[in-house]
Amino acid sequence: MTDPVAAILPLRTPQSAAFGVADSEPLNGRVYATLRAQLMAGVFEPGEVVSIRGLAEKLGTSTMPVREALHRLIGDHALEARANRTIALPLLRRGDYLAVCDVRLALEGLAAERTAGQLSPDELDRLDELTAGMAKAALADDPHAYLALNKDFHLTVYQAAGNPLLLDLIEKLWTRAGPVMNYLFRHQGLAMQTVSPHEAIIAALRRADGEAARLAVQRDIREATPGIAASLPL
Amino acid sequence: MTDPVAAILPLRTPQSAAFGVADSEPLNGRVYATLRAQLMAGVFEPGEVVSIRGLAEKLGTSTMPVREALHRLIGDHALEARANRTIALPLLRRGDYLAVCDVRLALEGLAAERTAGQLSPDELDRLDELTAGMAKAALADDPHAYLALNKDFHLTVYQAAGNPLLLDLIEKLWTRAGPVMNYLFRHQGLAMQTVSPHEAIIAALRRADGEAARLAVQRDIREATPGIAASLPL
DNA sequence: GAGCACAAACTGTGATCACACGCTAGAGCT
DNA sequence: AGCTCTAGCGTGTGATCACAGTTTGTGCTC
Numbered sequence A, B: 001m002t003d004p005v006a007a008i009l010p011l012r013t014p015q016s017a018a019f020g021v022a023d024s025e026p027l028n029g030r031v032y033a034t035l036r037a038q039l040m041a042g043v044f045e046p047g048e049v050v051s052i053r054g055l056a057e058k059l060g061t062s063t064m065p066v067r068e069a070l071h072r073l074i075g076d077h078a079l080e081a082r083a084n085r086t087i088a089l090p091l092l093r094r095g096d097y098l099a100v101c102d103v104r105l106a107l108e109g110l111a112a113e114r115t116a117g118q119l120s121p122d123e124l125d126r127l128d129e130l131t132a133g134m135a136k137a138a139l140a141d142d143p144h145a146y147l148a149l150n151k152d153f154h155l156t157v158y159q160a161a162g163n164p165l166l167l168d169l170i171e172k173l174w175t176r177a178g179p180v181m182n183y184l185f186r187h188q189g190l191a192m193q194t195v196s197p198h199e200a201i202i203a204a205l206r207r208a209d210g211e212a213a214r215l216a217v218q219r220d221i222r223e224a225t226p227g228i229a230a231s232l233p234l
Numbered sequence C: 001g002a003g004c005a006c007a008a009a010c011t012g013t014g015a016t017c018a019c020a021c022g023c024t025a026g027a028g029c030t
Numbered sequence D: 001a002g003c004t005c006t007a008g009c010g011t012g013t014g015a016t017c018a019c020a021g022t023t024t025g026t027g028c029t030c
Helices: A004-008 A014-019 A027-041 A052-059 A063-075 A094-115 A121-139 A143-159 A164-188 A196-206 A210-230 B004-008 B014-019 B027-040 B052-059 B063-075 B094-115 B121-139 B143-159 B164-188 B196-206 B210-230
Strands: A080-082 A086-088 B080-082 B086-088
Touching: A027 A052, A027 A063, A027 A143, A027 A164, A052 A063, A063 B063, A094 A143, A094 A164, A094 A196, A094 A210, A094 B094, A094 B164, A121 A143, A121 A196, A143 A164, A143 A196, A164 A210, A164 B094, A196 A210, B027 B052, B027 B063, B027 B164, B052 B063, B094 B143, B094 B164, B094 B196, B094 B210, B121 B143, B121 B196, B143 B164, B143 B196, B164 B210, B196 B210
Parallel strands: none
Antiparallel strands: A080 A086, B080 B086
16 A cells, blocks of 8 residues: 555556446556546645656556556646656646636536436435535545545536536546645645535535525635635745 | 648648647647647548548558547547447537537636636727628638638637636537537538627627626527537437 | 358557657766 | 766657457358
């Protein structure tokens, strides 16, 4: 467990399923999905340099699947091709992060609005459980668990909107923002975090009130934004 | 001019600048930008199968840059990796197209709102010229010119929003919708098309009225949607 | 003449090699 | 001791080869 990357791989083992990656698809797709999940989970640090050969060795594959996956992630702006012939995680400046949040407000607000009335009581109860878990993780000051549950909560809500394209775009935004959020929460703790916006989201979804759900999700995003943006350079 | 692809390439010649593609970047990036522009311009047809080796030969490169570019486009959903080990342009069904439009309404509406108050009088005049050109192209029933001007108009508006991430997402959506719109307009003519929504957009931008600009852009999208959606299967 | 089987051509995928460039660490000089 | 230049290593990129799978086209059989 010393190296989180090696801990999840090699991709040939059943452990690849730990990130929900199918086993029979082409290797490059599996590498892409794995890397994307790891970026969202905060396995890598902002600014960290990743190399094709290095990842290929850790993953037990040749360089080909890795370089294709890395290029796709560069296309998602989850990675960055620097002038030095090097690939690294972007170092988000304040403006970059605010730009992401501006788009998140529009996209996630839309998704929440579309989800209203689509969730079964069981699924709504599950959202309650996730929120309760987040509250416990916040008390225990466990950023990793907190962010993982937060991701599950939001993506569960957005998936129910029934627009796969929208969900994919949102996940790509999270992949981009994931490293920063994980880094900051790990170094600053999550004292400021509260789950009350999540309760408002669930309440709105229970009432099948799309407008309220949109506003609640947007409030959730807006509340977390300033604290993070303030810690970013420029 | 018999083959539009070969007409634009090979990438080594000054002609690559015809699609605004830089000359010194890595080849794979140039291929990606070229293909993306060609998809938006309707060079390929919906459902058309593209092969790595075929494109590589037309572009005068090896297969490597092409396959990386194609994988990035698959990541954008501009292309589709089929089960038959084949890469093709997606055949959008009605639901797919409506999903794209739903996201377009949110993203392009946001961009227009942010652009209000950012355009100089010269840029606003240029928007007037583009709109006039569209009216002329509509009268002449020239779908290619009409769509090219329409693209220039919208992307000019969205670029001024000052959010590069937002602009990139919108361009990816257009890359996805481009082939269908070109195909339909080419086979159905553009009798139904009017430029009045564009005039409303310009008027709102002149007044620096973000709310009105957002609504005008959304009306522009909404007016074109049913006619296209009705022609799509399912 | 119609249907089936086999073969050839095509597809994307993975792996490997050669290369040009940027960086770095070490040696040699002042 | 401090600075500079150089040699080596690591980087992404482009090209090529081998392979498994699918599709297509042809020639044979019934």
